[in-house]
Amino acid sequence: MPKAYVYTRFDGPETEALVDLDRPSPGPGQVLVAVRAAGVNPVDWKLRTGYRRPGESGEPVFPVVLGNEVSGVVLETGADVTGFTAGDEVFGNTATGGYAEYTLLPTDITAHKPAGLSFQDAATLPVAAATAYDGVHQLGLPAGATVLVTGAGGGVGSAAVQIARALGLRVVGVASEAKKDFVEALGAVHVPSGPDLAAxxxxxxxxxVDGVYDLVGEEVLTEAATLLDDRTKLITAAAPPATVEELGGARVARARDAAVLDAVARLVIDGDLDPHVTGTYPLERAGEALREVEDGHARGKIVIEVAA
Known part of the structure; x- marks a missing residue:
């Protein structure tokens, strides 16, 4: 039977397991994909702990397959699907989890993978790069303006730095001292994280700074807000809506559509965005991949590769 890496209840890593699951069948508006690669993101382990995305409701049915972004090959299409056919190489956000040999993708957040884009890089784009793209464009800063990106050494942060630079923005990136060289290589001015950040x-x-894209939350978000005269230029992907609204800012408004996926893929093809995949693991070692992200040690993106 097909393999998948799941969590069996809300809690810590001890709830995770590699299990056999039936191959899913695509419903209306979905495609069944043979997964080639899956991106690993902080939201994966957060969901395992019981975290709910803003606006999310309903109870999960355990076991839940981990992972939210994949690339792969279409095997089958559901009812009412147009624009996709068996054999198409695609990437997108999953409906049934990505750390698996097979998954379902809703076609409205699935894009065709360009020939010049590897499966590995494509798998990193639907969550991290798309979130970065949405946030940078939401700020709407003109070329020459300065944007502060907190958490600049992570998957979303490193993509946000590069996308902002491609738009002609000056970027100040907050990250640990260990990630200084990495952040500077992205084209940002590095500022070490820690107390007295604003100074x-x-x-x-x-x-x-003319805008803040926060990817850390809590006291970092609060301190970063003090740097802005116009708090409408404060956005976060790391704090609840109520928290950032109290500071005068807003959550990142996610487009969640194929047009953004096409746009970030084009940035990679054009050389303006490097996903910086710094670690790859086979599906059998998915737990190790997730630990690297959960422990905060990852720079750039971690990818799980699934054998063809």
Missing amino acids: RVRAAAPDG
């Missing part, structure tokens, strides 16, 4: 940002950007 270090002011020293690095004496003319001030």
Whole structure:
């Protein structure tokens, strides 16, 4: 039977297991995909702990397959599906989890993989790069403006730095001292994380910052907000809506459509965005891949590769 990496209840890593699951069947508006690669994201382990995305409701049916983004090959299409056929190489957001040999993708958040884009890189785009793209464009800063990106060394952060740079923005990136070289290689001015963050940002950007894209939340978000005169230019992907709204900002508004996936794929093809895949693991070692992200040690993106 097909393999999948799941969690069996809400809690810690001890709930995870590699199990046999029936191959899913596509419903209306879905395609069945043979997974070639799956991106690993912080939201994966957060969902395992019981975290709910803003606006999410309903109870999960255990076991739940981990993972939210994949690339692969279409095997079968559901009713009312147009634009996709068996054999198409695609990437997108999953309906039934991505750490698996097979998964279902809703066609409205699935895109065709360009020939020049590897399965590995494509698997990193639907969550991290798309979130970065949505947030940078939501800020709407003009070329030459300065944006502060917190969590700049992670998957979303590193993509946000590169997308902002491609739009002509100056970027100040907050990350640990261990990620200094990585953040600077992306084209950002590195500011080490830790207490008194605002003072270090002011020293690095004496003319001030025009926007903040927060990927950390909590006290980092609160301190970053003090750097802005216009709080409408404060967005976060790491804090609840109520928290950031109290500061005068907003959550990242996710487009969640194929047009954004096409756009970020084009950025990779054009050389403006490097997903920076820094680690790959086979499906049998999916737990190790998730630990690397959950422990906060990953730079760029971690990918689970599934054998063809």
